[in-house]
Amino acid sequence: MENLKKFEHLLQFKEENKAITVAVGMSGGVDSSTVGYLLKKQGYNVIGITMKHWSGMDEYATDSNSKSCCSLDDIHDARRVCDDLEIPHYVVNLTEPFKNIVVDYFIDEYAKGRTPNPCMVCNRHIKLGKLMEAALKLGADYVATGHYARIKNGLLSTGDDPRKDQVYFLSQMKKEYVKYLMFPIGELEKPQVRELAKALGVRVHAKRESQEICFVEDGKYKEFLDTMTNGKISKAGNIILENGTIVGRHEGITSYTIGQRKGLGVSYHEPLYVLKIDSEKNEVIVGSDDKLFRNSVIGSDINLFTVDTVNDLNELQCSAKARSRDRLHKGYVKVLNDKEIEFISEDMFRAVTPGQGLVLYTEDGVVIASSFIK
Amino acid sequence: MKEIYLDNSASTQIDTEVLEYMFQITKDCYANPSSVHKLGQKSRRVMDESRETIAMFLKVKSRELIFTSSGSEANNLALRGIMKSTKYKGNHIISTKIEHSSILKTLEDLEKEGVEVTLLDVDKYGNINLDELKKAIKPSTRLISIIHANNEIGTIQDIKSIGEICKAKNIVFHVDAVQSFGKILFYPEEYNINLMSIAAHKFYGPKGIGALYISSGTKLEKIITGGYQERNRRAGTENIPAIAGFAKATELAYSIIHAESQREKELRDYMEALILKNIPFVTINGDLNNRLSNVSSLTIDNAMAESILFNLDLRGICISAGSACSSGTLNPSHVLLALGHDTKMAKSSIRVSLGKFNNKEDIDEFVKQLELVVEQERNLSDLY
Secondary structure: OHHHHHHHHHOOOOHHHHHOEEEEEOOOOHHHHHHHHHHHHOOOEEEEEEEEOOOOOOOOOOOOOOOOOOOHHHHHHHHHHHHHHOOOEEEEEOHHHHHHHHHHHHHHHHHOOOOOOHHHHHHHHHHHHHHHHHHHHOOOOEEEOOOOEEEEOOEEEEOOOOOOOOHHHHOOOOHHHHHHEEOOOOOOOHHHHHHHHHHHOOOOOOOOOOOOOOOOHHHOHHHHHHHHOOOOOOOOEEEEEOOOOEEEEEOOHHHOOOOOOOOOOOOOOOOOEEEEEEOOOOEEEEEOHHHHEEEEEEEEEEEEOOOOOHHHHOOOEEEEEOOOOOOOEEEEEEEEEOOEEEEEEEEEEEOOOOOOEEEEEOOOOEEEEEEEEO | OOOEEOEOOOOOOOOHHHHHHHHHHHHHOOOOOOOOOHHHHHHHHHHHHHHHHHHHHHOOOHHHEEEEOOHHHHHHHHHHHHHHHOOOOOOEEEEEOOOOHHHHHHHHHHHHOOOEEEEEOEOOOOOEOHHHHHHHOOOOEEEEEEEOEOOOOOEEOOHHHHHHHHHHHOOEEEEEOOOOOOOOOOOHHHHOOOEEEEEHHHHOOOOOOEEEEEOOOOOOOOOOOOOOHHHHOOOOOOOHHHHHHHHHHHHHHHHOHHHHHHHHHHHHHHHHHHHHHHOOOEEEEOOOOOEOOOEEEEEEOOOOHHHHHHHHHHOOEEOEOOOHHHOOOOOOOHHHHHHOOOHHHHHOEEEEEOOOOOOHHHHHHHHHHHHHHHHHHHHHHHHO
8 A cells, every 4th residue: 555655664563562462542533543553563462442431411412513532432433443453442431530530620620710721630640540550450561542742761752843742731640650651653743643544444534533621512611610510600700900990790700711802791992811810709800911921930739750859840941831832931940849830931921821731841842840830 | 835925014034144144143242242341342343333334324323323123112212202302291293194003002102191193194195295294383393203105005205305394394303214214215314314213124134123213413312221222222232133134134135225126116016917907896005106116005896805815825825904013903904094995995905015035926826816816705795
């Protein structure tokens, strides 16, 4: 097959691989499915493993038009891919820990006026936590995923294109688990993955990918929060300027995030942006665009990779991101105490959002440490 | 004495290829498909592949097919499942007077739960009137259930137009395709069909397996509770060998669908011409321009269908009167009554349904015997 020539290096069979068992985290999507194919071609002993983490709020409304990951359809797709590969497939039920650790955290953060990053929490505790542990208990030597990421010297690193950064979401994972990880398609960008998948005959090669939070159907997280809290989380309140002037009303702070301009329903002589959310007073504080910029960010719940203690980060020159799609900001770290750091940037961060990840990188894209913005 | 089987609308002989495949599967895939282990996964794989095969021929998604024990169960699931999800009371269903008893009896039952039912009349050919259908629709109409091809007279309803009406009014459209699937080529999505019942034993597949197509987004509650099988739509350990047989039978049926219906039509038309030529006072029921290729419903004046059946059986020929479900009773066919037959006419009507194993010799012999039997019948009835 002509199409496969450029991917030859990924399809090399190695005799010694036969003695190695790799569990592939199968989501039913094109990335992880392609990984399954590659590893099998490379000669590994492959097992497919899928986690059942959420059955949805309405058990049988698996509407084909709603897009959230790991619905019944996705588990079915993962199973069928494993059938095609003739590898065993196991579904690990993690619905209880997922609810307690990821979903409840998600709800609590919004209640506190923060914007949670559930993927970071899930990757640490569930995916590269409990699911990985389940894989290792199956006798797997490694766990492979479809992430666009690399492992450099036993450390997490971004792919060639730092703009497509998936390690940001992986950055809260435990350092000691990195040695079990494999990213077989970590150097391929999405269009290449689909091309390879099609050439290999992967049945889900054209499947649409979920862009939203996996447990919130169609990205309707306000409805989700209302349903899960019986409406308690949404209370109407005031939209105010920094000086206290009331400029509008909101229907619940959960509809807002820092830097947001749309949906304020406020008419003012200049564009207004969300600067701060005060959950105690149930207020959304707005102001002009220039107020969104700052050159320092404080992070807590620090997860370390390249150093052993938080104090080792002091004075460290590195780059940081305060959002997954942020560009890299050069600067240095100031350790505030053994649980908090402050990153001082040479340039400005825009719309720093409490609850999001503050992740530190080396010049080469290796993750130094990860924290949550205070 | 050779058996001449002309009752294919009641059921069909299983295809040898289907039977052999089912035997293999029964032997090799015995674990419960819900089991986690390798053997369970093996059974599940057969089921998944079979489902995908059937879905492919219908051009629907495999997750939209739910396996049931029969066409009757599929009909029950369609009607009861929709009503259950919309809480019964005050809901209105439109259907027809010529539906299969599994629809009519279920509708009767649902009326006790507070569901309102309108049964449309048919003309003397068995066609419903689309204007009447439109007039019958009201704000409380939740479901319209129409038999695609009638099992007794073969008349085919215009489900394309009905589908358009349902779509425009946002009403769930159920089609009983038990007799038409595998014989008429059509695609549910093109006709705006939301629910569709099929049964394997009508097209040389095994008995004991049917399916309900449920288009994505159609809210329906399960009626057989217990486990989460069939996407939580139908509890019960899946009948793997029968499902496999269903898929194989579907494959075979579709491979000959055009050629075979053409062949059967010619054979049936030949048979009817021969009968009309040789036996006086015989009329054909149904829409002669628009009916299944293999069905022939004949009213034979001055002769009792029951007696004809018995006598033909003594001569090794199998046909039916009314439909198989109502045999064993002396009730005249509700379908024929709906056409405007009186009881006497209905009791003088037989149904001959051809299949792929029938040939010209069968037909020639049948007509010859029918002639003799009818003559004998009529002579005797003159005496009594």
